Amino acid sequence: MSIEAAIAANRFGLGARPGELDEIDVDPRNWLLEQLHGSSTAAAMPQKLPSSSDVITEVQGVRRAQRDAKNKNEDVVEKYRRVIRRHFIEQSLARYQVAAATDQPFRERLVHFWSNHFAISADKQPIPAIAGLYENEAIRPNITGNFADLLIAVEQHPAMILYLDNQRSIGPDSKLGRLANRRRSDQEFGLNENLAREILELHTLGVDGGYTQEDVTTFAKVITGWSIGGMNDQGRFAEGEPGAFEFRESIHEPGKQRLLGKSYGQKGVRQGEVVLRDLADHPSTARFIASKLGRHFIADAPPEPVVDRLASTYLESGGELSAVYEALVDSPEAWTRPFAKYKSPNDLVVSTFRAFDHAPADGRKVIGGLEILGQVPWRPGSPAGWPDTADEWGGADALYKRIEWTDTVAKLAGRRVNPVELGDEILGSAFSARTRKAVSRAESVQQGMTLLLASPDFQRR
């Protein structure tokens, strides 16, 4: 068994399922690239989930009922929270069922990567109810296409708009903005820079990408009006398909805008789309994406040649992501530095499911495990997403929690599997002699399993 098979399965994939290393070993590079070029098998796998616009409409309805209720008893107050929680559990379960079972784990890792790059955080309502739907609707269909299309799909998704408050942002010279100013009630209406700032800082150029505070403010004006349909049941903001992206001319800042040294005279929603396409083409974006991919797949401090190579592939291909992934897979650095990455809790949980060929069936348990390990699904706490370095995940206490968790998993796994054989199956050539010896000398099957799962071999990728 080649070390390349273990690298393909663990570094690029989500950890091997029993028997998978044999398939990969035939041609590890090709095993990865085929996942990119075919269609997504995972897209069809999640159980039938509702659309995000349906869910947004549903939770807004519950919210209104709560507001209008004469008797605000516990049932009414709790219903909102309960409905959101139900969706969150259902979507979390679907995500980890796909990750545990998929035969395109490289592709699925990319879904998780991009979902984290374009992070929304489920600590702000009603994001928990739509975070998984956002991932399936905006991220999943676009990860092998052009970055600009992915970017636009993300920034126009209702989850992103709601998360960064863009539906509240009102152009000062828009029809409604002027009306409000005349009434001197400008406390109620104004520009909100959140989405504009995060697009520049976190989604495209990066913080050192060469933009100013003025660019942020101007860009915020450009995307005023990017909103959601049916925000009220009547009157202002009622129009549009409920819960779906809606461009509202009445709050859009009219006129030409100058941003990053370029003038944008387009009207309506198109102005923002043209800016996004230009941002996607920007060399700072190429470099930012290249370093994030290098950090995720190769090393916490990504080797400069990798970043250079990915960034130039990005620019030469005009942001074609498949070409960038191919350059990544073809990077010798990816194959010569085995196991440089300390797994994130998400990686650890998914690779453990895969190692046991386990199909999770209870979403609450999946969320609970990830919470204990410090990575609740879609809840990084900020639009910067989860960290991607051992410095950030490698606290002493965090390691101790991993040990407790793997020990609990080992107890649940019982005596069904021989841990030495499992180590050979899932780690292949990456199963070190030292770990193998420790596992084989364990005093029980269960202890051997804990040692295997808590070993540096399994905790790194």
Next chain:
Amino acid sequence: MNMIQRRDFLKAAGLGMTVSSLPGLAFASADTDSRLVLIILRGAVDGLALAAPYGDGNYRKVRGELALPSPGKVDGLLKLDGMFGLHPSLPGLHRDFQNGEALVVHAVASPYRERSHFDGQDVLENGGANTGAVRDGWLNRAIEPLGGSLGNETAIAMAQNTPLVLRGNNSVTSWAPSQLPDAADSTIARLQDLYADDEFFATRLAQALKAQDIAGGMGGESKRGNDAEFLRTMMKFTARFLTAADGPRIAVLEAGGWDTHANQGAATGALANRLSGLDNALSALRSGLGDKWDNTAVAIVTEFGRTVRVNGTRGTDHGMATATLLTGGSVNGGRVIADWPGLASKNLYQDRDLRPTADIRSVFKGILADHLSLPNALLERSVFPDSSAAPKMRDLIRS
């Protein structure tokens, strides 16, 4: 400059020198009894709500619906002096202030002058003059002479993962409550053996085991609860660590949720609730520390402040200067330290934010030098490189 080059540059400039290589500085009268708690409030706390300048003639006008009633009125500010009042949700801190054990430094900011949370926190924690200027944390560099060792760390992160301010060459530990059953001792012993030749794992396991010893059983306190309950629990355990015979004496805690872009509220509401949770948590720390409180300084800091004016969504956006609170028996309190820039439009930073007139590094230097007895040379050279513009703030600590 990439990271490697930057490190080389620091070395070449003599900034990467460790304190033990500076003759006469190592272990120079380092205090061993004092305790330091650093609380990082992530998300940018509104300093004008924390300690409101009710005596500034422009305060009510610029703050509009977010202005807090003057001291003595219903839901009024808790009076600090003729100019400033503490938010009404902070009665415990106000008692400390009246006892001379708490002070406010106002119009303070890190050297960072942009408005990204993540970069702002980076600069607050790295101690350098800008983002990425230094790769590790100032508090980690500061503990170099304090003589901690593996299993006997001087500092603890009260979190599963160590925040930047405590990351670096000096060994620190971390702890957070667990809801899982312990692994068997024999399994842990075998893991120690398995990890022995892998420094990353070996170090962390050793640290974690020591922390488990000190924290002891969780009792009924393992449930996370809401943010306020969790912060209170963490303060209780912080006190337990800081009072343990061979425990750490520096602790770092974090609390999020301060990014009040919408519906911030004034005397009541979202921010008031958070502040109330903070005040309760500090009470838990105070009572948990017992006698040790007398030798403790607590610094409560945030990455930057918020806009002076209310935004379109009844909140405030990312701003510049803010307020920092110090409390504890060692603090020379009962006063507000501020070179007040004023709230008139012409006095605002970029016509939107409170203008910084003090550097947070000056506050940190004052605490490290006078509370932990750390040598000035260390503070100037390696803890806060390029910080000559931020001289040590004097008399923050009782002499």
